[in-house]
Amino acid sequence: MAQHTVHKPDGPAPEPLVLWERVCRAAADDALPGHGDRVLGATDSLDVVYCQSWPYDRPVDRLADALGVAPRRRVYSGIGGTIGQVLVHTAGRAIFDGEIDLAIVTGAEVLETIRQLDKAGEKPAWSFRHPAPAGMPFEAPFHPAEVAHGVRNAWAEFPVFDVARRARLRMTPEAYRAALGQLLAPFTAIAAASPRAWFPVERSAEEIAEVTPVNRLIGYPYTKYMVSVIDVDMAAAIVVAGHGRADELGVSADRRVYLRGWCYADDPVYLAEHRDLASSPAMAAASREAFRCAEAGIDDVAHIDLYSCYPSSVHFACDALGIAGDDGRGLTVTGGLPYFGGPSSNYVTHSIATMTEVLRADPGSLGLLNGIGMYMTKHVFGLYSTAPPPSGRVTTPDEARVQERLRDRVAIADRHAGPATVAGYSVAHARSGAPEWGIAVCDLPDGRRAYARVLEPALLDALEQEEWVGRPVTLMAADGFDELRA
Numbered sequence: 042m043a044q045h046t047v048h049k050p051d052g053p054a055p056e057p058l059v060l061w062e063r064v065c066r067a068a069a070d071d072a073l074p075g076h077g078d079r080v081l082g083a084t085d086s087l088d089v090v091y092c093q094s095w096p097y098d099r100p101v102d103r104l105a106d107a108l109g110v111a112p113r114r115r116v117y118s119g120i121g122g123t124i125g126q127v128l129v130h131t132a133g134r135a136i137f138d139g140e141i142d143l144a145i146v147t148g149a150e151v152l153e154t155i156r157q158l159d160k161a162g163e164k165p166a167w168s169f170r171h172p173a174p175a176g177m178p179f180e181a182p183f184h185p186a187e188v189a190h191g192v193r194n195a196w197a198e199f200p201v202f203d204v205a206r207r208a209r210l211r212m213t214p215e216a217y218r219a220a221l222g223q224l225l226a227p228f229t230a231i232a233a234a235s236p237r238a239w240f241p242v243e244r245s246a247e248e249i250a251e252v253t254p255v256n257r258l259i260g261y262p263y264t265k266y267m268v269s270v271i272d273v274d275m276a277a278a279i280v281v282a283g284h285g286r287a288d289e290l291g292v293s294a295d296r297r298v299y300l301r302g303w304c305y306a307d308d309p310v311y312l313a314e315h316r317d318l319a320s321s322p323a324m325a326a327a328s329r330e331a332f333r334c335a336e337a338g339i340d341d342v343a344h345i346d347l348y349s350c351y352p353s354s355v356h357f358a359c360d361a362l363g364i365a366g367d368d369g370r371g372l373t374v375t376g377g378l379p380y381f382g383g384p385s386s387n388y389v390t391h392s393i394a395t396m397t398e399v400l401r402a403d404p405g406s407l408g409l410l411n412g413i414g415m416y417m418t419k420h421v422f423g424l425y426s427t428a429p430p431p432s433g434r435v436t437t438p439d440e441a442r443v444q445e446r447l448r449d450r451v452a453i454a455d456r457h458a459g460p461a462t463v464a465g466y467s468v469a470h471a472r473s474g475a476p477e478w479g480i481a482v483c484d485l486p487d488g489r490r491a492y493a494r495v496l497e498p499a500l501l502d503a504l505e506q507e508e509w510v511g512r513p514v515t516l517m518a519a520d521g522f523d524e525l526r527a
Contacts, residue, residue, distance in 0.1 A: 042279045042280065042398070043277065045064050045276045045277070046238075046275050047060075047274040052153065053151075054154040054274035056168065057097075057150070057276070058169070060151070061107070061147050061148075062108055064277055066108070067278070068278035069081045072280045072282075072292055073290055073296075079290055080143070081110055082110070083282075084144070085112055085142050085143050085144060086141045087145055088118070088145065089116065089117050089148065090124050091118045091120050091148075091178065092150065093150060094152055094154075094385075095165065096170060098169050101115040101116065102115065112144075113141075114135065116131075118386070120178055121414025122348055122388060122412045122419070123305065123412040124387070124389065124390075124412070124414070125386075126305075126411075126423045127412075128146045129300065129393060130423065133281055142282065143280065143283070144280075146279045147276070147278035147279070148277060148386065150273065150276075150387055151274045152271055152274070154274050186453055186455045187312065189455075189522045191480065191522075192492055195351070195416055196268060197260050197467055197469055198416040199352075200260045201465040201467050201480070202353035202356075202417060203262065203351075203353040203356060204465050204510060205317075205319040206318075206319040206353065206356055207508070208508055208511060209319045214262065214505065214507070217262065219247075219250050221262065222246035222251075223246040224352055225267060225352065225377070227367075228372070228376055228377035229242060229243045229376070231373050231374065231376040231381075232381050237381070238376045238382065239380070240381075250264065252264055257472070259469075259470060260468070260469055261468035261469075261479075261505050263351060267379060268379055269350040269351065270380075271385055273382035275387070275391065277387065277391045298396075298400050300423060300424075301336075302334035302335025302436070302438070303423045304327040304328070304330035304334065304422055304440060305421040305440055306326050306330075306443050306444055307420070307444060307447065308323040308417060309451075310415070313482050313490035314450045321360075321420065324361035325360075325361040326447060327421065327422050328358075328361050328362055328411070330438045330440070331438065336430050337407055337424065341407050342370070342424075343370065343408065344370065345372050345374070345409050345410070346374045346375055346396055346409070347373060348378070348388070348389070348410075348411050349373065349379065350413065353417070374408070375391060392412075393425070396408045396425055400426060400427050404428075406427075407424060407426045408424070408425045409423070410422070410423050410425075452489045453491070453492075456491070457483075458516055459486075460514075460516075461483035461484060461485055461513070461514055462513055463481055464482045464483060464510065465481070466479060466480060466482065466504055468480075468495070468501055468504055476498070476505070478495060479496075479525070480494060481495060481514075483514065483516065494522050514527060
C-alpha cells in the first residue's frame with residue numbers, strides 16, 4: 042500500500058495520472074521492498090477509483106501505459122464513499138474465483154489544486170482529456186420533489202438524520218451539538234499526528250461545536266469543523282494478491298494483511314424514503330454479515346475507522362455496531378474526512394492503506410472500517426487482519442440475501458398542501474453565518490412523506506432553538522415547492 046499528500050505549501054499537485062503512477066509504484070515497492078517491478082509485472086488487474094478532478098479519455102489504459110503493464114482486467118469505478126472497499130473485495134473475489142492473481146487499486150484527487158487554479162482564473166492543462174466528458178456518473182435520477190425543494194446536497198441531507206436521532210434520544214439541541222464536538226474531537230487528535238492529514242490540528246470538543254465567524258454553521262446543527270473537506274490533493278494505492286501469487290513473488294509474512302470479511306448493502310436512495318430517519322438498517326445488516334464472514338464479533342475488533350463525512354454517518358455506524366461514541370478503541374485510524382481529508386470517492390482507499398499500517402504494527406489484531414456512498418444510501422464494511430480466518434477458509438457474503446431484507450421504502454409525495462408532522466429537518470446557513478432557508482421531511486396523514494422549505498426567519502430560529510421533530514405543521518403551496526408553516 043502507499044499514500045501521498047501534496048500539502049498546500051508544496052503545491053500545486055501534479056495531474057491525477059502522475060499521482061496514480063507514483064502511488065502504484067510505491068505500493069508495489071511496499072509489498073516487495075526493492076523489487077516492486079516484479080509486483081508490477083505480475084499485475085493482472087488495474088482498478089481505478091473514479092476521478093472527479095479530471096476527465097481522462099481512457100483512464101485505466103493511460104495508467105497501464107504509464108506503468109508499463111498490460112493487465113487483462115481493467116476497471117474504472119463509479120462514485121461514492123464505498124468505492125475503495127468495493128474495488129478491493131471485488132478484486133479479492135476475482136482472485137478467489139481464479140480470474141486474476143494480483144490487482145492494484147488506486148485513486149487520486151487534486152481538487153485543491155483545481156480550486157487554486159480557478160481562483161487565479163486558470164484551467165488545468167493536463168493530458169488525455171476526454172473530448173466529451175459525461176459528467177458525474179450518478180446511478181439514480183434526482184427525485185423531482187428533492188429538486189424542487191433543494192434537497193440534493195449532502196450538507197442539507199446528512200443533518201436531517203442527526204436531528205431525527207437527537208429527537209429519538211430526547212436530547213436538547215444544545216446538549217446534542219455539544220455531543221457532536223465530543224464525538225469528533227478525538228478524530229482531530231489522530232489527524233494531528235498524521236503526516237498525511239490535510240488539517241493536522243487538534244481541536245477541543247468546545248472548539249468544534251461552538252459557532253464562531255471562523256467556525257460557522259453550514260447545515261444546522263453542523264459547524265464547518267464537523268464536515269468533510271473535499272478540496273484536497275491526495276492519492277493512495279493498494280496491492281491485492283492471492284496467497285499463491287504472494288508466495289511466488291516472495292512477499293514476506295510481515296507485509297501481508299488479509300481481508301477477513303466484507304459486505305455491501307443499500308438503504309433507500311432518497312432521503313424521505315428512509316422509514317427510520319434515525320438509523321441505518323443497511324449498516325446493521327451489512328456489518329452483521331461482514332462479521333459472520335470474518336468469524337468474529339465487534340468485541341474482537343482492536344482498530345476501527347468509521348466513515349465520517351458528517352457526524353450522522355459516525356453515529357449511525359456506532360448504533361449499528363452497538364458501540365458508544367467514546368469507545369476506548371477510538372473510531373478512526375486516519376483522522377476522518379473533515380481533518381485527514383475527504384478526497385471525493387477515494388477516502389476508503391486511504392483508510393484501508395492506513396489500517397494496513399496499523400495492523401502490521403499490531404500482528405494478529407482485527408481492524409474494522411466502513412464506507413458510505415451518496416446520501417446515506419450505500420454502505421460497505423471490511424474486516425482485516427494479519428492473521429487469516431481461524432477456519433482457514435474464505436467465506437463470501439450473501440449480499441443478495443442481505444439486500445432482500447432491506448426493501449422497505451416510504452412513498453414520496455411530489456407536492457402536498459395540508460397538515461403534516463415533522464420527521465426531520467435542517468437549516469442552511471449563508472457564508473455570513475445567517476440562516477437562509479430550511480428543509481423539512483414531513484410525515485403525511487396517508488403514510489407518505491413530503492418535503493417542505495422553511496423561509497420565515499422566526500421559524501428558522503425556532504427550528505434551531507427547539508425540538509420540532511414530532512410537531513404538527515401545515516404545508517402550503519408556494520411557487521414550485523411547498524412551504525412549512527407552524
